[in-house]
Amino acid sequence: MEFITLNTGAKMPLEGFGVFQIPDAEECEDVVYNAIKTGYRLLDTAAAYMNEEALGKAVARAIADGLTTREELFITTKVWVSDMKNEDTAYEAVKISLAKLNLPYVDLVLLHQPMGDYFAAYRGITKAYREGLTKAIGVANFYPAILTNFCKFVEVTPAVNQVEIHPFFVQQGAIENMKSLGVAPQAWGPLAEGKHGIFTDPELVAIGEKYGKSAAQVVLRWNAQRGVSIIPKSVHVNRMEQNIDIWDFSLTDEEMTTIAAKDLGHSEIVDHSDPNFVNFIINM
Numbered sequence: 001m002e003f004i005t006l007n008t009g010a011k012m013p014l015e016g017f018g019v020f021q022i023p024d025a026e027e028c029e030d031v032v033y034n035a036i037k038t039g040y041r042l043l044d045t046a047a048a049y050m051n052e053e054a055l056g057k058a059v060a061r062a063i064a065d066g067l068t069t070r071e072e073l074f075i076t077t078k079v080w081v082s083d084m085k086n087e088d089t090a091y092e093a094v095k096i097s098l099a100k101l102n103l104p105y106v107d108l109v110l111l112h113q114p115m116g117d118y119f120a121a122y123r124g125i126t127k128a129y130r131e132g133l134t135k136a137i138g139v140a141n142f143y144p145a146i147l148t149n150f151c152k153f154v155e156v157t158p159a160v161n162q163v164e165i166h167p168f169f170v171q172q173g174a175i176e177n178m179k180s181l182g183v184a185p186q187a188w189g190p191l192a193e194g195k196h197g198i199f200t201d202p203e204l205v206a207i208g209e210k211y212g213k214s215a216a217q218v219v220l221r222w223n224a225q226r227g228v229s230i231i232p233k234s235v236h237v238n239r240m241e242q243n244i245d246i247w248d249f250s251l252t253d254e255e256m257t258t259i260a261a262k263d264l265g266h267s268e269i270v271d272h273s274d275p276n277f278v279n280f281i282i283n284m
């Protein structure tokens, strides 16, 4: 596993495990336990995923069984838009997440969306950061213009910006902008949530065959190799194993370019510039 150094000085594993869309508590606990057993040390949840309790139980079980230590783990959660009304609601949301996780601190708290009063909410998570409830703070889905303005007016530069990044939405400009601001890019949906035939794409499959790897491993490696942290999700142990087995090969510059050329220049999952999407989120 490789690590990146955040602007706090903390080391974050370049690859982690996401738990979006695993709402069943028992299943989620087993999935997270298996992910830790497989070797994942970065775990990515959110208040909105409704599975912080399950993740906390899996972490406690894995530590009790000697699979890992709390210090080895990097746990991320996110404050949802309904708690981004003001500083106090966001600060309290961090405390509620910690109670659900049954942890005294997490490693990273993100604002889940650039919606609600996100400046006030960021002051709330900044307070939590200063009190040691989280080791770092950051944002998600902050597109370049929003992030650039945001970084100019906050006291603590976000450590991470988690946005959708995969070969069909390369986000090269956004990544360069984040890096210039001292914000680490992290890819959600690094497997494009399985869309666009990503697992059977002939070019990705052919590149993988050269190294004895799957298309999934090729696209995860591609992001990691350009310094983008990845948090793939799978409920299946064989896929968890496959997705983390990307550290023993390197893509050539030509292969990196071939993969990046698949860029559609927009998301096929969510459109953050669509007012209907924003209305949907803030009314959830």
Ligand SMILES: NC(=O)c1ccc[n+]([C@@H]2O[C@H](COP(=O)([O-])OP(=O)(O)OC[C@H]3O[C@@H](n4cnc5c(N)ncnc54)[C@H](OP(=O)(O)O)[C@@H]3O)[C@@H](O)[C@H]2O)c1
Pocket (backbone or CB within 6 Å): 017, 018, 019, 020, 021, 044, 045, 112, 140, 141, 162, 163, 187, 188, 189, 190, 191, 192, 193, 194, 199, 216, 217, 231, 232, 233, 234, 235, 236, 239, 240, 242, 243
């Ligand atoms: N900040 C945000 O707004 C935001 C938004 C979305 C996601 N996220 C985070 O990012 C994480 C990852 O994104 P995601 O879960 O949306 O999508 P993803 O990781 O791109 O794709 C997950 C999908 O791919 C399948 N899959 C995984 N590995 C596979 C493999 N090797 N071969 C074939 N299929 C495979 C999974 O199925 P199975 O589970 O059935 O294996 C699942 O359907 C989330 O879990 C969450 O933590 C954040």
